[in-house]
Each structure stands twice: as C-alpha cells, then as structure tokens.
Amino acid sequence: MGRRRVKGRDLHCNRIVGYNGTTLSTAPSSAPQFPFHHGRVALSFVGTVGDRGSVATERIGTPGALRAWLLAAGLIAEAATPAPAQLRRALALREAIARAVRALVAGGAPGELDVDLINGVARRWAPRLSLDPRTLTVAHATRTPIETALGRIAVDAIELLGDPEERSRLRTCGLDACGAIFLTPAGRRERRWCSMERCGNRAKVTSFRTRSR
Numbered sequence: 001m002g003r004r005r006v007k008g009r010d011l012h013c014n015r016i017v018g019y020n021g022t023t024l025s026t027a028p029s030s031a032p033q034f035p036f037h038h039g040r041v042a043l044s045f046v047g048t049v050g051d052r053g054s055v056a057t058e059r060i061g062t063p064g065a066l067r068a069w070l071l072a073a074g075l076i077a078e079a080a081t082p083a084p085a086q087l088r089r090a091l092a093l094r095e096a097i098a099r100a101v102r103a104l105v106a107g108g109a110p111g112e113l114d115v116d117l118i119n120g121v122a123r124r125w126a127p128r129l130s131l132d133p134r135t136l137t138v139a140h141a142t143r144t145p146i147e148t149a150l151g152r153i154a155v156d157a158i159e160l161l162g163d164p165e166e167r168s169r170l171r172t173c174g175l176d177a178c179g180a181i182f183l184t185p186a187g188r189r190e191r192r193w194c195s196m197e198r199c200g201n202r203a204k205v206t207s208f209r210t211r212s213r
C-alpha cells in the first residue's frame, strides 16, 4: 500500500454533515493528511474520519477527496473521479466497518445489517478474474476502478472481521479525542496509541499541561 501524503489543497472541502448527522469540521490544511498507521487498509479507511472521539474531521467528504484517498492508499492507479452515488456507497461502507470494529472492541458482535452491507459490496465489486485457457490472458469482470477499490476494502474488512487472531488485536487509541481503532502488532509490546508519532505525542503534551497547572 502506498503511503504518499497528499497535499492539503487537494483535500479542501467545505463543512459537511457527517456520518452521525453532526456537522464535521474541515481538516486543517496544515495537519498531516490521510494516516495509514492502523494496521489494515479497512481500518485506515475508517480513519478517514479523524478524531472520532471528539471533533470528527471528515477527510473524504467530496468525490475529489475520496479519489485522493484511494490514490494515496494505492487502490486506484488513475485519477478516476467517484460519482456521487459511489461516494455515498463508500461512506456507508466505511461506517458499517466502523460500527463493526467498534462493537468488537467493546466486546460485542457486529450488527447483521453492517455485515450485510460489507458482504454486499464485496459480492458486487470485489475483483473477479478469469484466465482464458487457450491464450492465458486474464479477463477482469467489468467494473469501474472506484467500484473495484471499494470491493477491495470490503474484502479487507471481511478478512479482518473473520480472523479471530486479528479480532483479538483490535484496540481503541488511548487518546480519547482520537478514538481510532487499530491493530496492535502481533507478538510485540502492546501499542497504546494508534500512532506514537501523532497521538502518543498529543497525549504527552496534554498530560504535561495538566501537570503544569
């Protein structure tokens, strides 16, 4: 997966109504965009809403911003622009994955409607290849690059949700304001924050300020 940063000006978007009906703030152009430190692309997709535990910043609220994220994630090779319906489908898929992983971290189970939605995207759009036995050429089922990208994210979510070992490594970031869900690395020291660089340092600054009061 690519981890290119995308320039802030590519992501400029107006305030929009967010996933839970609240108004989301626009990502400041100086902030690092598009984090990919969550351990799986499906979780980084969930992470396109920053600071879910507080201000909830929408990073892919426009077709152009979704395109930029898919490019940064290495899920599309060309600058195909999502149609408005594809953007809506992408946000619905993202929130279904978000609710499913949050339920698991809280010790519960994903809702059936959310699992149905994830399965539905995978069934319709997951990459499907076939090999011609004579010419040995690969034929791809007819889909747009955006649909294929969403299909790949849905498959990634299914692989995560269906793997007991990975489910056991799902964690919520220790910084309440962030609230990102990430995979703590297997067989290594438990990670407290989704990213030491981002949230670990923010937590240190907060506790330093509290102590200095």
Ligand SMILES: [Zn+2]
Pocket: 173, 174, 175, 178, 179, 180, 193, 194, 195, 199
């Ligand atoms: Zn975090």
